[in-house]
Amino acid sequence: MNREELGGFLRSRRERVRPGEVGLAPGSRRQTPGLRREEVALLAGISVDYYIRLEQGRGPQPSAQVLAALSRTLRLTDDEHDYLLRMGDQAPARAGSSSEVPANALRLLDRLDEYPAMIVNVCWDVLAWNEMVVALIGDLGANPPRERNTLRWLFGDSPSRPHNWIEHARQAVADLRASGRYPDDPDVRQIVDELTSTSRLFRELWAEREVEVQRTMTKRTVHPWVGEIELDCEILSVPGGDHRIILYTAAPGTPSHDALKRLRSWRGRPLRHGGCGIPSGNTDI
Incomplete structure (x- = not known):
């Protein structure tokens, strides 16, 4: 489980969600961008202390159910949801990157x-x-x-x-x-x-x-x-x-x-300078 990345990702997504998007009043004294931690915890059905510890990278491993609730609360995309599961160690680990072409x-x-x-x-x-x-x-x-x-x-x-x-x-x-x-x-x-x-x-x-x-x-x-x-x-x-x-x-x-x-x-002819990008020695890829 990558606690530091999980916490940083939750914080960045929380700051992106506006209160009105989840049915909350904006309020005139709001000082933080996006949602407050206690609002995320309330909407996800978890304790405020538990959520704070997750954001600070010191919480226990969250269950798949907790991550799903946070995903819904933070309005994550499918790609972001999958990422959250991997950071919370609730998705299968992937093999290392490889330079060998199958x-x-x-x-x-x-x-x-x-x-x-x-x-x-x-x-x-x-x-x-x-x-x-x-x-x-x-x-x-x-x-x-x-x-x-x-x-x-x-x-x-x-x-x-x-x-x-x-x-x-x-x-x-x-x-x-x-x-x-x-x-x-x-x-x-x-x-x-x-x-x-x-x-x-x-x-x-x-x-x-x-x-x-x-x-x-x-x-x-x-x-x-x-x-x-x-x-x-x-x-x-x-x-x-x-x-x-x-x-x-x-x-x-x-x-x-x-x-x-x-x-x-023109296939097979040498291209002396870049077409979609970098000239000889580099390229737009």
């Missing part, structure tokens, strides 16, 4: 040859990709494995991030926390510690404790061959593990869809 994921990647597709792990390391990714953003194999990481690129100093990169940064941080692997997974802890020490933006986003599994996002950028392009990124879970496939598509009939068609004819 064979079933590679077979699936081979069949997705008409669209750019890549495989990432829970840390957002890019582990495998197809030729359409090379046509879109350049040869990832030219970069050391450590640099083939979306988080390090988003929070680094690359001048060629996508137009909406801050939105992507926020989404990636929320997804990393939603994995529920921090701080127990050494790989996740390492990248969080690293970026906390090097990036002010990452520190601020991580401190917000947003939790959301990413399933889709939109990226907009300018490609050196096909010009401005907007792609839908579908993030597909690989059965049997935590690896995911990111598939880049565009709506039929749009200029971006036509741009992808042109990229297919």
